[in-house]
Amino acid sequence: xxxxxxxxxxxxxxxxxxxxxxxxxxxxxxxxxxxxxxxxxxxxxxxxxxxxxxxxxxxxxxxxxxxxxxxxxxxxxxxxxxxxxxxxxxxxxxxxxxxxxxxxxxxxxxxxxxxxxxxxxxxxxxxxxxxxxxxxxxxxxxxxxxxxxxxxxxxxxxxxxxxxxxxxxxxxxxxxxxxxxxxxxxxxxxxxxxxxxxxxxxxxxxxxxxxxxxxxxxxxxxxxxxxxxxxxxxxxxxxxxxxxxxxxxxxxxxxxxxxxxxxxxxxxxxxxxxxxxxxxxxxxxxxxxxxxxxxxxxxxxxxxxxxxxxxxxxxxxxxxxxxxxxxxxxxxxxxxxxxxxxxxxxxxxxxxxxxxxxxxxxxxxxxxxxxxxxxxxxxxxxxxxxxxxxxxxxxxxxxxxxxxxxxxxxxxxxxxxxxxxxxxxxxxxxxxxxxxxxx
Numbered sequence: 147x148x149x150x151x152x153x154x155x156x157x158x159x160x161x162x163x164x165x166x167x168x169x170x171x172x173x174x175x176x177x178x179x180x181x182x183x184x185x186x187x188x189x190x191x192x193x194x195x196x197x198x199x200x201x202x203x204x205x206x207x208x209x210x211x212x213x214x215x216x217x218x219x220x221x222x223x224x225x226x227x228x229x230x231x232x233x234x235x236x237x238x239x240x241x242x243x244x245x246x247x248x249x250x251x252x253x254x255x256x257x258x259x260x261x262x263x264x265x266x267x268x269x270x271x272x273x274x275x276x277x278x279x280x281x282x283x284x285x286x287x288x289x290x291x292x293x294x295x296x297x298x299x300x301x302x303x304x305x306x307x308x309x310x311x312x313x314x315x316x317x318x319x320x321x322x323x324x325x326x327x328x329x330x331x332x333x334x335x336x337x338x339x340x341x342x343x344x345x346x347x348x349x350x351x352x353x354x355x356x357x358x359x360x361x362x363x364x365x366x367x368x369x370x371x372x373x374x375x376x377x378x379x380x381x382x383x384x385x386x387x388x389x390x391x392x393x394x395x396x397x398x399x400x401x402x403x404x405x406x407x408x409x410x411x412x413x414x415x416x417x418x419x420x421x422x423x424x425x426x427x428x429x430x431x432x433x434x435x436x437x438x439x440x441x442x443x444x445x446x447x448x449x450x451x452x453x454x455x456x457x458x459x460x461x462x463x464x465x466x467x468x469x470x471x472x473x474x475x476x477x478x479x480x481x482x483x484x485x486x487x488x489x490x491x492x493x494x495x496x497x498x499x500x501x502x503x504x505x506x507x508x509x510x511x512x513x514x515x516x517x518x519x520x521x522x523x524x525x526x527x528x529x530x531x532x533x534x535x536x537x538x539x540x541x542x543x544x545x546x547x548x549x550x551x552x553x554x555x556x557x558x559x560x561x562x563x564x565x566x567x568x569x570x571x572x573x574x575x576x577x578x579x580x581x582x583x584x585x
Contacts, residue, residue, distance in 0.1 A: 150281045155272050155331040160285060162327035163265070166228070167293040169320020170258075172300065173235055176313035177247075184244050192244055196251045197501060203255035204494040211260030212351050212487025220268055221333045227261040228325035235317040263487035270474040270482060271334040280416050280471060287412035287467045334479075351484030354574045355492065358476045363425070363535025364469055367432055368493040369500075369527030371465050373520040374435040374458045376500035377442060378404050381508045381516065382455070389513065390448055403452045407459020408466075415467050424468045425535060431464025432528045439521035443514040477574075 151157045181192040214223070234254040241247055269286075273279045304313060355361045378401070386397045411431070418427060438458035445451045469489070477485040500520065507516040 148285075150273060150278050150285065153273065153278075155333070156269070156282060158327045158331045159265070159269065159272065160282070160289070162324040163286065164289050164293075165320050165327070166231075166324040167289055167320075168296065168300070169235070169317040169324075171293050171296070172304075172313045172320070173238070173317040176310045176317075177238070177251075179310040180238070180241070180247065181244075184241075184247070192247065196247065198498070199248055199252050200255040201494050201498040201501065203252055204259045205491045205498060207256045207259040208263055208487045208491040208494075209349070209352060209484070212263055212484040212490075214260075220264060221328060221331075223264055224261060224268075224328045224333075225325045227257045227264075228321045228328065230257045231261070232318045232321035232325070235314050235321060238317075239311040239314045259490065263490040264483055266470065266490075267482040267486040268333055269470075271479060276471070276474075277416075277420065279474060280419050280468075283467055283470045284412045284416050286470075287463055288409055350481065351486075351488035352492075354477060354481060354485055355488040357574045360425075360472050360535050361476055361489070363531040364428075364472050364489070365492055365496075366527045366530035366534065367428060367465050368496045370432045370435060370524040370531070371462060372493075372496040372500040373524040373527070374439055374462055376497065376504035377439060377517060377520050378455060378458055380501060380504040381513055384508055385445065385451055385513060386448070390451070392448060396448065400448075400451060400455055404455040404459040404462075407456040408463035409459075411460045411463035412467055415464065419468060419471070424471055425537065428465050428468055429528070429531065431461045432524070432531070433461070434458075434464065435461030436521055436524050436528060437461075439517050439524055442517035443521070445513075 151160065177196065181196070185192045231254055234250050234257070238247075238250055241250065269282055270279055273282050304316070355365070382400050382404075383397050386392045386400055390396075415427070435458055438454050438461060441450075441454045441457070445454060473482070473485055473489055500523070503523075504516060504520060507519055511519075
């Protein structure tokens with residue numbers, strides 16, 4: 147897996163991702179303490195609102211940003227967004243009112259909503275070989291999981307010698323180093339083939355996404371992922387400290403076990419995906435996650451909770467990690483920024499549903515029934531994915547172009563058949579506005 151780091155451009159981009167993630171993790175801890183300082187016993191409500199603002203920014207801003215990622219120089223865009231995030235983090239220690247936290251969080255997360263899809267769409271251009279790209283996806287998944295484990299521990303160690311306000315300095319440094327690393331490499335660029343309106347560029351990724359069967363399946367599985375993830379992220383503290391009367395340390399350990407399950411899956415997936423197609427792998431991950439949610443309804447001890455959280459973490463990562471491969475093979479290079487932005491927005495819309503659902507249900511009907519409801523939601527996503535993402539998901543599809551002349555150059559691409567028929571790697575674009583009906 148580490149062989150892909152021999153590529154200098156990818157190595158610098160991966161380091162930029164890791165350092166920015168650690169900085170963001172420090173900010174997450176500091177933000178919780180800042181909320182407590184400003185709001186006291188209402189800190190949970192403040193953080194909940196901040197989380198909702200984050201998701202709204204992700205859903206609303208990503209498609210618009212994806213439209214500009216089509217035409218703006220990729221490196222300049224990424225560096226500028228890192229600098230915006232650094233500036234916002236620099237302002238956070240000086241806020242005095244809760245509304246200021248909300249405004250700054252919206253700006254910070256809007257910049258992240260623009261940065262992340264553009265960054266993700268760059269990696270397939272840097273690593274065009276699918277095996278290398280698969281390993282890069284697993285490394286990226288590991289980076290996210292390690293951040294969730296390392297950042298809280300690093301923050302705890304730093305808080306023994308500095309105030310929590312100083313943690314934001316680590317966030318600023320993380321974004322500045324990330325910007326410097328992106329600036330240190332040349333990124334591939336793709337000339338825009340045709341001029342399009344802002345509306346067309348904003349919606350093209352969503353239209354491409356929803357017209358591709360495998361991506362409709364991925365969207366359905368995003369509901370499964372968010373149902374399992376929300377149960378863990380929102381209700382772990384209630385399971386551990388309310389139902390089982392254990393400590394904050396036990397809460398942290400339970401979340402760490404969920405992260406370990408995710409990392410185990412990410413480490414094993416590259417070799418597995420070399421031999422087995424994405425669809426059965428991702429559907430098996432959904433099955434594991436759904437089984438975990440069923441078992442969560444019957445948790446009676448801490449040991450059982452850890453085992454269930456490990457299982458859900460495995461399923462969570464098995465679904466999440468290959469998703470970039472589906473996006474990569476579903477669009478031409480020039481369309482990838484808008485497609486990644488569409489996935490970013492749509493997948494986070496699922497979290498916008500499941501986060502409040504997990505919290506509200508947990509507080510009103512209890513954790514066991516909440517796990518069952520989220521299990522049903524995850525199962526619904528699983529069934530829709532099976533229905534819309536057919537087993538015969540070939541890259542190269544034979545299709546006809548009755549609107550083209552028989553001597554049209556496009557018909558000579560791929561493998562030409564009789565008349566207006568030919569086959570090639572099929573993607574939604576100007577010449578292929580819809581999926582062939584037989585597929």
